[in-house]
Amino acid sequence: MNRRGLVKPALIVVAALLAGVLLWQGFGNGGEEAETRSGRGWGPDGERPPTPVRVSTATRERLAVELKALGTVTPLRSVTVRPRVDGQLQRVVFEEGQQVEAGDLLAEIDPAPFRIQLAQAQGQQKQNLAELENARIQLQRYLDLSEAAYVSAQDVANLQAQVRQLEGRREIDQALVDEARLQLQYTRIVAPVGGRVGLRMVDAGNLVASGDEDGIASIAQTQPISVLFSLPENVLGSVIDAMRGDSALPVEAWDRGERNVLARGTLSSVDNRIDTETGTLRLRALFANDDDGLFPNQFVNVRLQLGDDETLVIPDAAVQFGGDGTYVYVVNDDNTAAVRPVVLGAGSGGRVAVLDGIAAGDRVVLEGIDRLREGAEVEVVQTDEAPVDDAPAQDDEPAT
Structure with missing residues (x-):
């Protein structure tokens, strides 16, 4: 048999082997897929069952606008x-x-040397005052004699100059006495501030x-005491508008773990310039601190309350963060999930304001988000009428 006759049977054998491998892979994958679907709860017809979710209803209510920052307790x-x-x-x-x-009185320095200096200054003052008094008497006598031409005008002028010289020395002596008395007073060290x-x-x-x-x-000074903190410049307008009200803005100082309120006070002042390096503005809040709950140089968490407004509110656990921004999953009337991009406002107490994207009455998903996709069927197993803050937020992008 020649070489051409051997090649043809070999090709037939190779083709048969390839067909067998393909058939084996097809049956194997099909079995694995069926097993996987069965394990995930897929139905016998191959359709995925509805995803159980917990939802909350978006409602309109008054939400306190609150800004958070880190602050440092600073004495006034x-x-x-x-x-x-x-x-x-x-x-x-x-x-x-x-x-x-x-x-x-805090302390006292030995006053004896300063009392001696004061006595010396007072003695010198008395001596010069006696010379001044004698010069004035002599000047008056010369003035009387000058009217009868018994003394020359030059003698009168000389005495007048001497009197003015002694009057100047009197002022110097008085200053020396005052300085010595002040130095003696400084030996008592007193508190300049409380x-x-x-x-x-x-x-x-x-x-x-x-x-x-x-x-x-x-x-x-610890009573009252202040807290310095910084806020980003983009909230400056909101802070200024809130400060135009009749009452001072409330401020709370919380501990590091934000579990306990250390003190409650009011916003006192705003700095006159923005830090160009950080893009933040410094503010000062005042606290009575009667119980010494705040200590100088202590780090605290600051919550500045700008007021409350009626707005559309949802739990912040429903908010998701994706590449295109923030969004939520909404359950439609036909129990299907839909992705809704939202614009958020201020948040407080586990709730956040929604400025655009959903309407009052919409049901937003709190739990089960990681198994959702656009148009997926859902089964509502629990509806929270009041907003909650214990559900962890998910960071999944919307499924396609």
Whole structure:
């Protein structure tokens, strides 16, 4: 048999093998697909059953407009108490952490050297005042004699100049006395502002000087106290409009975990410029802080309430985030799911305002979103009439 006769039977064998492989793969895949559909709950006719979902109804209600930010507790006034004269610290009368009022005595420097300086200035003043009084008497005598031409006009002029010179020295002496009395007063170190005293930086018996950087202690005003926080510049208009109202805007300070309210206060002021590096605006809120719930330099979560408006509200758990923006799944009257792009407004307490995209009465899906697609049949197993905030949000893009 020649070579051509051998090739033909070989081709027939190869074709038969390929056909067998294709048939095997077809039956195998079909079995796997049937098994997979059966495992997922597909019906015997190959159709997918309705997806169970939990929904909530979009309603119109009053929603508090609330802005959140991170803030830092900042004293309205914070000073470092430094001595204004040099000397030995004689005694310290304050307790660390004590609340003091402006003018309360904190410490005292040895006043003896300053009393001596005051006595010297007063003695010099008395001496010069005596010379001035004698010069005035002599000038008056010369003026009387000059009318009878017993003294020359030059002598009168000389005495007048001497009197003016002594009058100038009198003012200098008075200034020296006042300065010595002020230095003596500075030996009593008093609180320049009211607030809480910090840790003592120096003990009695040490020599202190007016140039000491650390000072004796620091005082921070804690009642009332303020919180500084920043908001993005795009909400500036809303804040300014809300501040035009009759009452101050409420502000709450929460702890780090946002579980407890530390204090309630009001918005005090807004900075006069926007930070160009961060695009934010600084604001200050005031708190009475009667219970010392806020402490200087403490980090808090700030909630600024701008008011409340009637708007369309849904649970924020229904909101999804995709490549084309925010959207929700809505259940139609025929129990099919539909994707609706939405425009969101302010949110508060697990609820969020919807400015555009859905209408009042629409049913939005809260749970079962990960198994939905456009036009899919659904089975509503639970309807929440009131908005809830315990359902986790899904980050799935709409199915096609």
